[in-house]
Amino acid sequence: MPINPRATVTTARILSNRKVGAYHHIALEAGEVGKLAKPGNFIAIAVGGEYSAMPLHRAFAIYRAKADGVHASTVEIIVAAHGKGSEWLTKQSEGSQLRITGPLGTSFPLPAEPVNVAIIGGGYGSAPLFDLADHLKSRGCRVDAVIGASTSSKIFAPLDGKRTVNSVTVTTEDASAGVQGRVTDVLEELIERQKIDLIYSCGPMAMLKAVDEIAQRKQIPHLVSVEEAMACGIGICMTCVLPIRDANGTIKMSRTCIEGPVIDSECVVWSGGIPEGTWGAP
Amino acid sequence: MSVVDLSTELAYAKFENPIFTASGCASSGKELSQFFPLTELGAMVTKSIMLRPRSGRATPRMAETPSGMLNSIGLQGPGIDHFLEDDLPWLLETGARAVVSIAGESVDEYGALARRLRGVRGIAAIEVNISCPNVENRGMVFACDPTSARAVIETVRINIGGEFPIIAKLSPDVTDICAIAGEVINAGADGLALINTLLGMVIDPKTLKPLLGGKTGGLSGPAIRPVAVRAIYQVHSRFPKVPILGMGGVASGSDALQLIAAGASAVSVGTASFGDPLAPVRIKSELASLLIHHGFARLRDAIGVAHG
Numbered sequence: 001m002p003i004n005p006r007a008t009v010t011t012a013r014i015l016s017n018r019k020v021g022a023y024h025h026i027a028l029e030a031g032e033v034g035k036l037a038k039p040g041n042f043i044a045i046a047v048g049g050e051y052s053a054m055p056l057h058r059a060f061a062i063y064r065a066k067a068d069g070v071h072a073s074t075v076e077i078i079v080a081a082h083g084k085g086s087e088w089l090t091k092q093s094e095g096s097q098l099r100i101t102g103p104l105g106t107s108f109p110l111p112a113e114p115v116n117v118a119i120i121g122g123g124y125g126s127a128p129l130f131d132l133a134d135h136l137k138s139r140g141c142r143v144d145a146v147i148g149a150s151t152s153s154k155i156f157a158p159l160d161g162k163r164t165v166n167s168v169t170v171t172t173e174d175a176s177a178g179v180q181g182r183v184t185d186v187l188e189e190l191i192e193r194q195k196i197d198l199i200y201s202c203g204p205m206a207m208l209k210a211v212d213e214i215a216q217r218k219q220i221p222h223l224v225s226v227e228e229a230m231a232c233g234i235g236i237c238m239t240c241v242l243p244i245r246d247a248n249g250t251i252k253m254s255r256t257c258i259e260g261p262v263i264d265s266e267c268v269v270w271s272g273g274i275p276e277g278t279w280g281a282p
Numbered sequence: 283m284s285v286v287d288l289s290t291e292l293a294y295a296k297f298e299n300p301i302f303t304a305s306g307c308a309s310s311g312k313e314l315s316q317f318f319p320l321t322e323l324g325a326m327v328t329k330s331i332m333l334r335p336r337s338g339r340a341t342p343r344m345a346e347t348p349s350g351m352l353n354s355i356g357l358q359g360p361g362i363d364h365f366l367e368d369d370l371p372w373l374l375e376t377g378a379r380a381v382v383s384i385a386g387e388s389v390d391e392y393g394a395l396a397r398r399l400r401g402v403r404g405i406a407a408i409e410v411n412i413s414c415p416n417v418e419n420r421g422m423v424f425a426c427d428p429t430s431a432r433a434v435i436e437t438v439r440i441n442i443g444g445e446f447p448i449i450a451k452l453s454p455d456v457t458d459i460c461a462i463a464g465e466v467i468n469a470g471a472d473g474l475a476l477i478n479t480l481l482g483m484v485i486d487p488k489t490l491k492p493l494l495g496g497k498t499g500g501l502s503g504p505a506i507r508p509v510a511v512r513a514i515y516q517v518h519s520r521f522p523k524v525p526i527l528g529m530g531g532v533a534s535g536s537d538a539l540q541l542i543a544a545g546a547s548a549v550s551v552g553t554a555s556f557g558d559p560l561a562p563v564r565i566k567s568e569l570a571s572l573l574i575h576h577g578f579a580r581l582r583d584a585i586g587v588a589h590g
Contacts, residue, residue, distance in 0.1 A: 004316050009560050046557050053349040055503045055533070055557045085346075101559055231344050231351060232556035235313035238306075238329075238355045239344035243337075253337050253358055258313075278337035280358025282309065282369065 003235055003258055004104055006036040012100045014092055015074065022153040023124050024079045024090040025063070033102045034065035034073025039132040040225055040262040041065075043075060043102030044233030047085035056231040058085045061202070061261065062103065063127040075102070078127040078156055104233050106262040108132045108200060108223060114140030115197035118190060119165070120183050120211050121147045122203020123154050128225060129202055130161035142166050144194050146186055148207070152177035184210045191218055199223070202261075212265045222265040228256045243269035243278055252279040286573045287580040288566070290324065290547050292525045293447035293472035295407045297324040297379055297548060300581055301538065301566040304529045304552030305330055305383035305409055305451070305475075306355065307502075310369035311376065317559040320378035322566065324548055327527075328369070330385035330411040333394055335361040340495035345484045350503030350531070351553055352482050354496030357385050357414055362398050374404040381449070383409040384438075389424075392434045396441035408446050409527070410438050410471070413453035413478035415500045425453040425462055425478070432465040439470030449527055451475035454506075454513050460520045473525040475550070476517060477510045503553040507531030511544045518545020518586050533561065535568025542569075542581070543588040 010031035017026045028034075033043060044057035060077040067073045081087040092098070108128075111117070117136050119129040126147045133143045143164070148171040149155045155170055155177055162168050169186050170178025179186055184207075190196065191214070201211045202225035215222035230240035234257065241253040242260070245267045253274065256263070258281075269275055288299035302325045308314050311326045320326050338358025345352045359365075362384075373380050382405050386392040392410065399408060412434050413425035424430040435450055442448065450471040452462055463474055479500025486493040510530025518526060528546025532538050533554040541549050549569075554561035569581075578584045 002316065003313050007316055009317060009558070054346060055349065055553055056344075056346050056351055057557050099558065229342055229344060231346070231353075232559075234317075234559055236307060236309050237344065237353070237556050238309075238338065238358060239341070239353065241338070241341060241343070241358075252360070274337045274340055279335035279360050280338050282312075282360060282364070 007102055007104055007234070008032060009099065009101045012075070012098045014094055014096045014098065016094060017090070017092060020158070021156065022080065023156060024081065025076065026079055026089070027074055027076045028098065028100065030073050030075040030100060032071055032073060033100060034075040035067040037062050037065040037075065037103035038107035039135055040105070040107035040128055041103035042105050042233065042261060043077065043100050044104060045089065046099040047088050054085050057101070057233045058089065059230050059233045059257070061128040061225065064131050078124045080124050101234060105257055106260055108262050110135055110139060111141065111198055116142045116194050118187070118196045118199045119143060119145045120187065120199060120201035120203070121145070121156070122183060122207040123149045124156045125203030125227070126156045129200060130158070130164055132200060133164045137164055142194065144190055144196070145169070146171065146183045146190060148172070148183035150174060182210070183207060184214060187211065187214050191220065196220060209270045212270055215265060224263055224265045224268065225261045226256050226263060227261065230257050233257050238281055241281060243275060245269060250279060251275050251277065253281055255281050286570050286578060288570060290581055292407055292449060292527060292547055295447045297406070299324040299566055300542065300548040301562050301569065302381065302527065302548055302550045303327050303555070303562060304550035305411060307552035307555055310365070311373045311378060314555065314559060315376060318563045320373070320376045322563050323378060325379040325381045325406055326373060327381040327409060327550055328373070328383050329359060330357055330383040330414065331362050331365045331395065332357055332359055332385055333362055333391050335359070342493060342495055345493050345499070347484065347501065348505060350501055350505030352484055352494060352499035352501050354494040354499035356496060362395060366398065366402065370402070379406045380404065381407045381409055383411050385411040385414055389433045389437050393437040393441045396438045400442050400445060405446055407449055408438070408442065409449045409451055409475055410435060411451045411478070413451050415453070415455070415479055415481040415498065423453060426456055428462055428465040431462050432469040435466045435469035435471050447472035449473040449475050451478055453478050454509050455481050459513050460516055463517045463521060467521060467524055473527060474517060475527040475529065476513045477506070477530045480506055480509065502531065504531040504533055507537060511540050514541055514544040514546050515588060519589060522586065532565065535565050535572050538565055538569045539572050539584065542584050543586070545586040545589065547585055
């Protein structure tokens, strides 16, 4: 199967860039990238401008994407400025041009039947889940969201996103919004109450692992969108790897930019470290 | 519009143009083929193939540094069986020229890899990676020791016969790169690949511990370009008849031309592809324009012009 068959390198233009809590919401005029994107895909952005000393791509989950005609589209991303590259990006003004590559990676598989779904987002990890919720709703699914963060400014739950889902439970560790605690503190009760059939989660690895423990115990299928540090986003740098079990049971240090970011949690080896006999990526 | 003859050769292997991928920066070609036809490249240099499947190192495997990056991948991959069954046939099917890079943990492993490649049709040349810094034991960096470097190249030469040109990839982390170059040339290398990454380390300012899973990593990107230009210049000066595949921080046609002027017959693009999948084709077209600008009708006339 070809790798990233819908991806192109495009010069995108910033349509808007505004602060949303602790994050920046950036909308891009993105050529065909947004037209071809599916929920869960990501884009890679070159940062630093013409004389950049930052040679590596920065990867961002697509928050929303829509076609604006035959060869035009809008792609929206949520940026947390936690390094020099993302900080540079948050400072770019409307009209600035960026070199972007996408859409990249796997997308969220959608259930064939209308089932009860929980979407679990940690920090800005909730960004790709609202577009997913929209698709789930149009298939007749019930969608309950749990959005957690350390503090309220790091909760990303826009109003129109909240409108797409049946319920939103917010958790913060410092009790500045919603329920005090973590997403996992409210998840089990939600699973029981809404008879959840399927879980999608996106956020820090520790959260994904904790959600997976519950999903496994309750025997509920769980799809995760992982965020590993990557240099390229297109499968050539071999840095964003995770031990993942393939269909034959072989564990490989697989590239989360190609095999992911959306992965069936059952295939991920969550134990940490590299198990004996693990293969490298292709 | 003027045209320029970009064709080049490394020993008895001929290539339509001098822009190659760099080993370990393009896997075996499938990923970049979405962005441009691999036949646009002079050659696709595969990642270094090992005898057996290898997981590579734990994450984090990467740290961006000023105009560069540090990686500690650790020669990961599924091994030569998978490569010969799947990756190489696919690559040859595209019509691209293939330079196969190999890496072993011992002299015998290099010999075994060479035997597996002997008789495989369609390979343009073999790059023998004796300089990867991402190995468990730094003592395994064959290219840091003249005796080990010679032993590996002799073994590959004996096992592969005269079928393909052998390009020995050297480390810049040595006191006298010409001494190592001399050893591998005497051992039967037809050409040299200069340079592999430089060994480096980043300490996480928060934890005050090494940031990479492998603690040390290989430094690549524009930060090391002057080191590459220096190494190529020194080696070409001493061994002007031995072709050099140059690499190290090439991100533009002008960078590629620097390496060519220093003595490289072809140039690999590595880290630049991480931030721009189209970098190799862009660099090729920029190089062609620059050669015309400098009045060269043929790339070959520009090789080593910085000397004398």
